[in-house]
Amino acid sequence: xxxxxxxEVIEFLPDQPDLARVDVSGVRRVINIxxxxxxxxxxxxxxxxxVGFALSxxxxxxxxxxxxxxxxxxxxxEDELAALAESRIE
Amino acid sequence: MRYVDEFRDADTAHALAAxxxxxxxxxxxxxxxxxxxxxxxxxxxxxxxxYLPEQITLVHGPGCPVCVIPMGRxxxxxxxxxxxxxIMTSFGDMMRVPGSxxxxxxxxxQGTDIRMVYSPxxxxxxxxxxxxxxxxxxxxxxxxxxxxxAMTVLRAAAEGLENFSVFCNHVTIIPAIKAILDxxxxxxxxxxxxxxxxxxxGCRPYEFIARDYGKPVVVAGFExxxxxxxxxxxxxxxAQDRSEVENQYSRVVPWDGNPVALQAIxxxxxxRPYFEWRGLGFISHSALKVSERYARFxxxxxxxxxxxxxxxxxxxxxxxxxxxxxxxxxxxxFGTACTPETPIGTCMVSPEGACAAYYNYxxxxxxxxxxxxxx
Amino acid sequence: xTSDQQSAGVSEASWVRDALAVHEEQTAExxxxxxxxxxxxxxxxxTVREELVLERIDRARRARPRVKEERITMSHGAGGKATxxxxxxxxxxxxxxxxxEPLEDAARLRIGAARLALTTDSYVVSPLFFPGGDIxxxxxxxxxxxxxxxxxxxxxxxxGFILEEGFPVADLGRIVTSMRKxxxxxxxxxxxxxxxxxxxxxxxxxxINTAGVGVIEHGLDLGVAHARPGDAIIVSGPIGDHGVTIMxxxxxxxxxADVTSDTAPLNGLVxxxxxxxxxxxxxxxxxRGGVATILNEIAKAANVGVLVSENDxxxxxxxxxxxxxxxxxxxxxxxxxxxxxxxxxxxAGDALAALRAxxxxxxxxxxxxxxxxxxxxxxLKTAFGGTRIVDLLVGDPLPRIC
Numbered sequence: 001x002x003x004x005x006x007x008e009v010i011e012f013l014p015d016q017p018d019l020a021r022v023d024v025s026g027v028r029r030v031i032n033i034x035x036x037x038x039x040x041x042x043x044x045x046x047x048x049x050x051v052g053f054a055l056s057x058x059x060x061x062x063x064x065x066x067x068x069x070x071x072x073x074x075x076x077x078e079d080e081l082a083a084l085a086e087s088r089i090e
Numbered sequence: 091m092r093y094v095d096e097f098r099d100a101d102t103a104h105a106l107a108a109x110x111x112x113x114x115x116x117x118x119x120x121x122x123x124x125x126x127x128x129x130x131x132x133x134x135x136x137x138x139x140x141y142l143p144e145q146i147t148l149v150h151g152p153g154c155p156v157c158v159i160p161m162g163r164x165x166x167x168x169x170x171x172x173x174x175x176x177i178m179t180s181f182g183d184m185m186r187v188p189g190s191x192x193x194x195x196x197x198x199x200q201g202t203d204i205r206m207v208y209s210p211x212x213x214x215x216x217x218x219x220x221x222x223x224x225x226x227x228x229x230x231x232x233x234x235x236x237x238x239x240a241m242t243v244l245r246a247a248a249e250g251l252e253n254f255s256v257f258c259n260h261v262t263i264i265p266a267i268k269a270i271l272d273x274x275x276x277x278x279x280x281x282x283x284x285x286x287x288x289x290x291x292g293c294r295p296y297e298f299i300a301r302d303y304g305k306p307v308v309v310a311g312f313e314x315x316x317x318x319x320x321x322x323x324x325x326x327x328x329a330q331d332r333s334e335v336e337n338q339y340s341r342v343v344p345w346d347g348n349p350v351a352l353q354a355i356x357x358x359x360x361x362r363p364y365f366e367w368r369g370l371g372f373i374s375h376s377a378l379k380v381s382e383r384y385a386r387f388x389x390x391x392x393x394x395x396x397x398x399x400x401x402x403x404x405x406x407x408x409x410x411x412x413x414x415x416x417x418x419x420x421x422x423x424f425g426t427a428c429t430p431e432t433p434i435g436t437c438m439v440s441p442e443g444a445c446a447a448y449y450n451y452x453x454x455x456x457x458x459x460x461x462x463x464x465x
Numbered sequence: 466x467t468s469d470q471q472s473a474g475v476s477e478a479s480w481v482r483d484a485l486a487v488h489e490e491q492t493a494e495x496x497x498x499x500x501x502x503x504x505x506x507x508x509x510x511x512t513v514r515e516e517l518v519l520e521r522i523d524r525a526r527r528a529r530p531r532v533k534e535e536r537i538t539m540s541h542g543a544g545g546k547a548t549x550x551x552x553x554x555x556x557x558x559x560x561x562x563x564x565x566e567p568l569e570d571a572a573r574l575r576i577g578a579a580r581l582a583l584t585t586d587s588y589v590v591s592p593l594f595f596p597g598g599d600i601x602x603x604x605x606x607x608x609x610x611x612x613x614x615x616x617x618x619x620x621x622x623x624x625g626f627i628l629e630e631g632f633p634v635a636d637l638g639r640i641v642t643s644m645r646k647x648x649x650x651x652x653x654x655x656x657x658x659x660x661x662x663x664x665x666x667x668x669x670x671x672x673i674n675t676a677g678v679g680v681i682e683h684g685l686d687l688g689v690a691h692a693r694p695g696d697a698i699i700v701s702g703p704i705g706d707h708g709v710t711i712m713x714x715x716x717x718x719x720x721x722a723d724v725t726s727d728t729a730p731l732n733g734l735v736x737x738x739x740x741x742x743x744x745x746x747x748x749x750x751x752x753r754g755g756v757a758t759i760l761n762e763i764a765k766a767a768n769v770g771v772l773v774s775e776n777d778x779x780x781x782x783x784x785x786x787x788x789x790x791x792x793x794x795x796x797x798x799x800x801x802x803x804x805x806x807x808x809x810x811x812x813a814g815d816a817l818a819a820l821r822a823x824x825x826x827x828x829x830x831x832x833x834x835x836x837x838x839x840x841x842x843x844x845l846k847t848a849f850g851g852t853r854i855v856d857l858l859v860g861d862p863l864p865r866i867c
Binding site: 100103104134135136137138139140141161182188189190191192195196198199200205206207208212314400401403405417419423424425426427428429431432434449450 | 477478479480481484485487488491492515518519521522525533534536537538539540546717718719791792846847848849850851852853854856
């Protein structure tokens with residue numbers, strides 16, 4: 001349940017306010033953004049696409065925070081590995 | 091930022107795995123259920139179980155909306171498709187699901203007009219282009235997909251289309267989770283919560299799991315690191331004796347869900363008093379049908395469907411696999427009578443089902459995998 | 466409607482009954498061979514039971530193929546499991562002879578002193594014209610490639626046309642021009658043909674059937690059955706271009722992307738490869754069923770394991786994007802101008818260099834190795850570091866929403 005893919009909003013279709021063209025890794029498709037009527041996405045923003053509809057906006061701040069946490073873990077791990085390696089040279 | 095590659099970094103995965111292992115109490119076994127078929131798919135596709143310590147078992151839950159459709163309903167859909175001047179439209183997932191007399195694929199081979207679509211809007215397009223035909227959309231999916239069907243019905247209404255209808259098999263996730271929680275033979279420690287369903291219903295509906303059953307829930311994204319991070323968050327809760335609902339997928343899932351989507355569902359659909367789930371039996375208030383106001387788009391009213399129930403075969407042990415009591419290979423008919431080509435029960439029916447995923451992706455024991463990859 | 470369902474009218478599925486009957490037979494056999502009592506109630510310990518089940522699946526996979534369906538479905542044409550079963554159970558069984566048995570891309574014949582390769586193909590692609598080429602290009606290149614990967618120098622083609630009543634003559638002209646250009650580029654001649662016309666509604670405009678003949682000049686005995694542990698598996702370029710192009714060109718999915726078919730004649734590429742090293746064990750062109758199908762053919766024919774690494778498999782960004790959007794795996798998507806080579810481990814470097822030196826092989830890459838264990842199984846090491854099995858699909862990869 002739920003193949004949802006992130007895509008970047010490129011442009012709106014001039015005569016159809018409900019529709020927008022999105023880009024997913026260089027592939028473009030027109031999707032319906034009606035479910036985001038309360039807070040429509042602007043070109044350059046990212047949305048989650050499911051069966052031709054945008055279900056949700058991808059919150060850049062939250063994404064950045066998530067990445068920070070993950071990078072932090074990665075860095076801490078690397079630091080630990082480094083420490084472990086150093087401690088062997090005795 | 092592309093929001094995909096960043097969440098697939100292998101080094102961070104090792105780091106998370108180490109932290110997860112560190113949180114395991116010596117001698118304790120943990121069973122975590124991932125409800126969502128999409129999560130099962132990611133876990134197998136990326137080989138995530140290789141990262142987890144032996145103490146943690148992932149149980150694959152009933153979150154595959156295709157798998158849980160009973161054979162009788164598939165038969166109904168096939169009967170609809172066979173009607174004169176009918177064009178049946180369906181997602182790819184449904185094409186190979188067998189009813190008692192075969193699948194959409196088989197029917198197509200015999201000349202029935204069944205077309206695969208990527209979006210319900212494509213179905214609408216076919217209806218516009220074929221005014222002399224009656225186009226039926228086979229609507230499946232949890233609350234993730236229901237809003238799309240709802241918006242499509244609203245569109246059809248706005249355009250005054252008279253040859254479009256929906257055969258509604260949308261199901262809702264909470265009753266299924268509750269059915270699992272209420273089963274006496276269950277031993278689960280926590281839930282990896284559905285990701286995309288939650289964009290629609292939000293995180294509040296899961297609060298009863300933490301509050302009334304004392305099990306932690308973490309709403310998870312679909313990239314491998316999302317799932318590993320969610321497992322880490324679950325293990326942290328367990329280690330700290332907490333049971334709360336947390337949102338790992340906050341970049342996509344709003345805590346309160348999507349009100350516009352919920353409103354569209356509320357306008358065009360109603361809860362059925364009960365619905366049969368393959369493998370889980372009848373569950374009350376667990377499925378949607380087209381609302382009275384939009385009855386002219388309800389295929390079940392416009393056409394007559396046989397409505398004959400086809401019971402789950404007695405040999406099928408899907409119920410126990412779904413609840414995490416049995417692993418796929420522990421089912422007596424796994425791999426013999428029940429294979430991806432002849433799926434007896436829901437767990438084998440779609441690639442997301444626990445048994446199909448195991449058969450296709452995860453068949454080797456960890457030992458042989460280690461040997462092979464080190465060679 | 467639903468209230469009726471709860472009470473009366475419960476029926477059973479006959480195919481389920483049949484499948485269970487087979488299961489009963491098999492379990493009875495197992496019990497006898499293990500010397501146990503029938504219906505022994507003792508549950509077996511965890512790992513022992515899992516091993517048994519894995520063995521069972523293995524045996525089922527090696528069992529004699531039977532076509533269970535009563536009618537042909539699209540799966541039978543997709544290049545996956547259903548196709549293989551049909552070929553083995555129907556055609557191989559029906560026509561059986563030693564020349565057919567290898568089931569390679571072309572048959573290898575000895576006529577007098579000459580060693581020849583003979584192949585045949587049919588082209589039913591829709592749409593007929595797509596970014597990167599048309600059915601005519603496919604017809605010539607596809608046939609040339611089947612001969613090339615059999616180690617033959619392609620020489621002569623036949624072209625049989627089945628035309629639909631109402632098909633525009635101008636379109637036929639375009640196709641013929643493409644075929645002429647493709648034949649010239651490949652250095653082959655179309656020396657005989659046939660024309661049939663069928664009523665409107667059949668033949669999707671135009672079907673083309675070809676046969677090709679080439680001469681085998683080297684002494685190599687190529688074949689996937691010769692793969693050995695330690696061999697390297699090389700792919701000549703990015704995968705999935707053709708299949709994704711066709712899917713998008715059908716226009717039903719409303720997806721725009723800059724993908725074009727990779728249709729191309731591979732005889733030059735193959736010649737360069739075979740000249741550079743004697744260590745080539747097998748060559749296949751990756752058409753329907755994709756690279757995954759070929760890897761499985763190698764594993765099965767040689768009874769070896771195959772281990773490939775996701776990070777090493779070249780896929781164009783747009784192809785990956787479209788595949789993600791649709792939920793399909795590029796490993797199973799058709800190519801029309803790519804080859805898969807199984808090469809002695811020691812010769813991998815030379816092979817790669819030779820491929821990369823050719824314009825069609827610029828992005829050639831080693832994607833994995835042949836292993837001794839587990840035999841018959843293809844594994845993928847994911848970009849993430851985990852492992853999973855790459856099995857044959859039953860039919861086409863279908864777009865999914867879940």
